[in-house]
Amino acid sequence: xxxxxxxxxxxxxxxxxxALSACGSNNNAPTGPTSSASGTSAASSCPSGTLSLAGxxxxxxxxxxxxxxxxxxxxxxTVNYNANGSGAGVTSFIQKQADFAGSDYSLSTTxxxxxxxxGRCGSGSAVNIPLVxxxxxxxxxxxxxxxxxxxxxxxxxxxxxTISNWDAAAIKAENPSANLPNLAIQPFYRSDTSGTSxxxxxxxxxxxxxxxxxxxxxxxxxxxxxGSSLVASKVKSTAGAIGYAxxxxxxxxxxxxxxxxxxxxxxxxxxxxxxxxxIAKAKVTQSGSDTKLAFDYTYAAADAYPATLVTYEIxxxxxxxxxxxxxxxxxxxxxxxxxxxxxxxxxxYVPLPSAIQADNATAIASLQ
Amino acid sequence: MSLTHTSPVRKAKNSVAWVLVAIAFVxxxxxxxxxxxxxxxxxxxxxxxxxxxxxxxxxSEQDANGGAYHAILGTLEQVGIAAVITIPxxxxxxxxxxxxxxxxxxxxxxxxxxxxxGLPSIVAGLFVLSFWILGLGFHASGFAASIxxxxxxxxxxxxxxxxxxxxxxxxxxxxxxxxxxxxxxTITKVVLPTALPGIVTxxxxxxxxxxxxxxxxxxxxxxxxxxxxxxxxxAQGSLPLFIxxxxxxxVQTAINRGWAAAxxxxxxxxxxxxxxxxxxxxxxxAAAR
Amino acid sequence: MSTDRPGPAVTEAxxxxxxxxxxxxxxxxxxxxxxxxxxxxxxxxxFILILMAAIAAFLIVQSVHAISADKVNFLTSFTWDPDGxxxxxxxxxxxxxxxxxxxxxxxxxxxxxxxxxxxxxxFITQYAPRKLGAILGYIVDLLAAVPSVVYGLWGLxxxxxxxxxxxxxxxxxxxxxxxxxTNGTYGSSIFTAGVVLAIMILPIIAAIAREIYRQTPRxxxxxxxxxxxxxxxxxxxxxxPYGRSGVTSAVILGFGRALGETIAVAMVLTQxxxxxxxxxxxxxxxxxxNIAVQFGEALTTGRQALIASGLILFLMTLIVNYAAxxxxxxxxxxxx
Numbered sequence: 001x002x003x004x005x006x007x008x009x010x011x012x013x014x015x016x017x018x019a020l021s022a023c024g025s026n027n028n029a030p031t032g033p034t035s036s037a038s039g040t041s042a043a044s045s046c047p048s049g050t051l052s053l054a055g056x057x058x059x060x061x062x063x064x065x066x067x068x069x070x071x072x073x074x075x076x077x078t079v080n081y082n083a084n085g086s087g088a089g090v091t092s093f094i095q096k097q098a099d100f101a102g103s104d105y106s107l108s109t110t111x112x113x114x115x116x117x118x119g120r121c122g123s124g125s126a127v128n129i130p131l132v133x134x135x136x137x138x139x140x141x142x143x144x145x146x147x148x149x150x151x152x153x154x155x156x157x158x159x160x161x162t163i164s165n166w167d168a169a170a171i172k173a174e175n176p177s178a179n180l181p182n183l184a185i186q187p188f189y190r191s192d193t194s195g196t197s198x199x200x201x202x203x204x205x206x207x208x209x210x211x212x213x214x215x216x217x218x219x220x221x222x223x224x225x226x227g228s229s230l231v232a233s234k235v236k237s238t239a240g241a242i243g244y245a246x247x248x249x250x251x252x253x254x255x256x257x258x259x260x261x262x263x264x265x266x267x268x269x270x271x272x273x274x275x276x277x278x279i280a281k282a283k284v285t286q287s288g289s290d291t292k293l294a295f296d297y298t299y300a301a302a303d304a305y306p307a308t309l310v311t312y313e314i315x316x317x318x319x320x321x322x323x324x325x326x327x328x329x330x331x332x333x334x335x336x337x338x339x340x341x342x343x344x345x346x347x348x349y350v351p352l353p354s355a356i357q358a359d360n361a362t363a364i365a366s367l368q
Numbered sequence: 369m370s371l372t373h374t375s376p377v378r379k380a381k382n383s384v385a386w387v388l389v390a391i392a393f394v395x396x397x398x399x400x401x402x403x404x405x406x407x408x409x410x411x412x413x414x415x416x417x418x419x420x421x422x423x424x425x426x427x428s429e430q431d432a433n434g435g436a437y438h439a440i441l442g443t444l445e446q447v448g449i450a451a452v453i454t455i456p457x458x459x460x461x462x463x464x465x466x467x468x469x470x471x472x473x474x475x476x477x478x479x480x481x482x483x484x485x486g487l488p489s490i491v492a493g494l495f496v497l498s499f500w501i502l503g504l505g506f507h508a509s510g511f512a513a514s515i516x517x518x519x520x521x522x523x524x525x526x527x528x529x530x531x532x533x534x535x536x537x538x539x540x541x542x543x544x545x546x547x548x549x550x551x552x553x554t555i556t557k558v559v560l561p562t563a564l565p566g567i568v569t570x571x572x573x574x575x576x577x578x579x580x581x582x583x584x585x586x587x588x589x590x591x592x593x594x595x596x597x598x599x600x601x602x603a604q605g606s607l608p609l610f611i612x613x614x615x616x617x618x619v620q621t622a623i624n625r626g627w628a629a630a631x632x633x634x635x636x637x638x639x640x641x642x643x644x645x646x647x648x649x650x651x652x653x654a655a656a657r
Numbered sequence: 658m659s660t661d662r663p664g665p666a667v668t669e670a671x672x673x674x675x676x677x678x679x680x681x682x683x684x685x686x687x688x689x690x691x692x693x694x695x696x697x698x699x700x701x702x703x704f705i706l707i708l709m710a711a712i713a714a715f716l717i718v719q720s721v722h723a724i725s726a727d728k729v730n731f732l733t734s735f736t737w738d739p740d741g742x743x744x745x746x747x748x749x750x751x752x753x754x755x756x757x758x759x760x761x762x763x764x765x766x767x768x769x770x771x772x773x774x775x776x777x778x779x780f781i782t783q784y785a786p787r788k789l790g791a792i793l794g795y796i797v798d799l800l801a802a803v804p805s806v807v808y809g810l811w812g813l814x815x816x817x818x819x820x821x822x823x824x825x826x827x828x829x830x831x832x833x834x835x836x837x838x839t840n841g842t843y844g845s846s847i848f849t850a851g852v853v854l855a856i857m858i859l860p861i862i863a864a865i866a867r868e869i870y871r872q873t874p875r876x877x878x879x880x881x882x883x884x885x886x887x888x889x890x891x892x893x894x895x896x897x898p899y900g901r902s903g904v905t906s907a908v909i910l911g912f913g914r915a916l917g918e919t920i921a922v923a924m925v926l927t928q929x930x931x932x933x934x935x936x937x938x939x940x941x942x943x944x945x946x947n948i949a950v951q952f953g954e955a956l957t958t959g960r961q962a963l964i965a966s967g968l969i970l971f972l973m974t975l976i977v978n979y980a981a982x983x984x985x986x987x988x989x990x991x992x993x
Contacts, residue, residue: 024421026422050602054591082590094956216743223940230616253618389784406815487971488945490949491948552691553690576802583919637803
C-alpha cells in the first residue's frame, strides 16, 4: 500500500521540521549603542516571560533600543512591541491584547470609560505614566534646501492646502535666502489615530489658527500614511513632500526638518536641548499614580522648541494580570531608570525631567 | 477567401495581429521579469546564512544584521497546522460528496463550499479576529492565523479533491465491488490511491497559496521579533508579514531585509509548486489528463 | 480571494454528473467498517457545513449591528468614522467611497490585464514553437504563484517612483476629462494600484486562457488553414470563438481576484478620505485596504462596520464568481 511510502515521506518531513526548529538563533550580536545599564542592576531580579506591548510609533525607536538592553540584561524576557499607533495601542490595551500601551496623549474620558466598562483593570482604573518625551520634527523633502523656517500659520496653511507650492509668497517671506523651487507641496499626515497628530495639531491650533487638536488628523490636504515610519518613508521618497514625525525618524532617515515659530513669532530650531527646555515648562498634574503634562504654548523663550510630545505608558493602576505584573513592573522600572533615560538623547528623544522621573518611580512601585 | 491568393489586406491584417500579440507578450513579460529580477538582485544583498538562521531580536531597523528565521519558522508552523487540519477534513468531505452524498446534505455542502471560495482573505482574518481573539478572549497567536488559513484552504482543497476523485474511472470501483470488497475498503484501497497523486498536487498547490497570504496574518499573529516556536501562545513571526513591515521603513537595511525575505518567500512558494508538479508528472498515468 | 487552477475545473462544465456509484458489495448489509467510515465522511460534511454556515451567520449578525448603529446611509455615505473620532462619538460610515475604490482599481486591472493576458495566451499557443510554448507556459504558471505581498513590495518600491512619467503623459492627453486631472502630483494613485492589479491577474487569466486555446479542436484549425486562411484568420475563425466563453469566464475570475486583493493595494495607495475621482492623483482607498489599515484601532462598532464592509466585498466576489460560472454553463462547455 502506497501509504507506507507516503508515511515515510511524512516522517522525514516531521524530522526535518524538528531539526529546522532547532537550528535558528535569537543571538544577534549587538552592533548599535549598548546600554551601560547591563552591569548596574542586580540581574537576579529579572522576571521571565513575554511582555506584549502596543501603541505609539513616536516612542517606537526608544522602545526598540530599550528592548535590546532589557532583553540582553534579562535573557528570559521577550518584549513584543506592536507600533500600531496611539489609538490602536489603547484599543489593544482595552481588549486585553496588550499588557500596557504607549500613547502620546493621556487617556481621554471616553477611553477611561471604556477601560471601566470592559473591566480591563478589574474594579480599578488605568493610569498615565509619562516616560518618553520627544520632539516633533516637521520633515520635508525639497531639492537643494536643507533648512527652513516655517511659522505655525504657514504650516496650518500648508496642511490645509491653502499654500500649495514651495515658492509661495508666505514661505518665501519666511525664508528670503532659500532657493525655493516651483514644486507642488505634498503634505503627508498620519491616517491612523495618532498621538503625534494630536500633539502637532495641538501646537498648530494654539499658534497657527488650525483646527482643534485631534488624534485623527484634522487637516484638509495631503495624503495619509499609517505610522510614523511610513510618513517618514513617504517624505523621503517624494520630492516636494512635507510631513511630521518624532525627531528620531528624521535622524534615522536623514531627513531635513524645519525650525518652527513660537508664541512670539521667533523661529526655534529643533535641537534636543530646545525641546527639553520647552517640555520642562509643561504643567504637571498629578493624582495618585497618574501624571499628566500640559504643554504651555505661550512660553516664548528663544531656545524652547514648541512642537513636542510626551508618550505615556497607559497601565492598570490595580488589577493587572498577576502573572504579567513582574514583567510590567520590571520593564517600566527599567524605562524610568537614569540609565535608560540618559540613553534617550542618543536615540533622538529628550530625557524626563528628574522630578517626573521620581514621581514615576513611586507610581510604578505601587502598581498592583 | 481564395485558395491560392492572399490579398495584401489580409496579409497586412495578419502582420498587424502578429505585432499586437508580440507587443502584448513583451508588455506582459517586462513587469514580470522586473519583479523576479528585482527580488533576486535586491534580495541577494541581505540573503545569506545569517539571514536565514537569525531572528530580529535585539536588532534595530538601522542595524545590518538580523534575519527572518522567526518569520520563516512562524509561517511554516502556521501553514503546517492549517494543512494538518485541512487535508484530512477536506478529503473526507470530498469522499462524502463523491462516494456517498446524493441528497440535500451534499447539495448544501457543495453550495457553501462554492460560496466560501469567494471569501476574501481579509474577511476571513476579520472573522477570526472578532470571534476567536476578541470574542473568545484568546490572544494573537500563530494558531489564530492557522484557523484563518484553514478557512481559506478548505474550499479549494475540497473542490480539487472532489475533481480528482471524480476522475477515477467508475470501472475500477465496479470491479472492486464485483469482487465483494466493502465500500470503505474500495474507497481507501482502490479509489484513493488512484486519485492520490492528483489530490496531493491539489493540496500542495493549496498550501503554496496560503503560504503567501498576508492579510489574515496581519490581523491575527501579533508583532514580535524574537523566535516563538509555540504557535498557541503569544505573538509569532510570519514571513509575509515580515516583508510587509520591513517595507514600511525607509532605512536601507530594513528594505534590504524586506527584499531578502521576499526572495525567501518566493523560493518557498516555488519549491512547493515544483514539488506539486513533480508529483503530478511522476504519477502521470493515474490522472486522466 | 481564491483563484481557479487551470485544468478540468474550468474545461469541464461545472455541473457534469459525478459517476454513478456502484452499489457496494454483493452483500447489501453494510459492515462496521462501512458504517464507521461512512459516518465519518458524513460527519465531516456536516461539520464543514456548520462551520461555513456559522461563519456566514456571524458575519451577518455583526454587520447588522453595525448598520443599525450607523447614523448615515451605509450605502451612500462617503465618510468612514464608525467610532466617531471626528463626529463626537456618532457612528458615521458608508461604503460608497471605498466600494468605488475597489471597483475602479479592479476595472483598471482587468482593462489592462485581460487583453495582455489573452495576447500572451495566443502567443504561447499559436505563435511560439511547441517547446518554447511549453516553457513559457510553465513560467506563466509559476508567476501566478507569486504572493501578493511581493507584488505590493515591488509596486511600492519600484513602480510608484516611476509612474510619474506615464501619469503625466496620460494627463496631458486626457486631462480635459475630470477623472484624469491632477494637482501636479503622481505616484501612489488608484491608477498605479490598478496597474499592479493588472500585473497580478495577468498570469491567472493567461494560464486559463492558454489551457483553453490549447484545446481548440485541431480539425477546425486545420480546416481553416486548408481554406487558405492566414494565421490571424485562423485565430479569428477557429481559436477565439472556441475559447470565447471560457476566456470570458477567466477574465471575470481575474476581476474577482482583483476585487479581493488587500495587501498589494494597501502598500501602494496612500489614504485620502472621501470619494476619490482623480485616478492619476495620489490617494485612494478600497474596502480591503480600509480593513487592513483600520482594524487595529477599531473599537466594537468600528470592527463591526469593517465586517459589514467585508460582507459587501464578499457579495461582490460572489456575484462575480457566479457570473463566471454562468458564462460557462450557458454554452455547456468551455468552448463556444
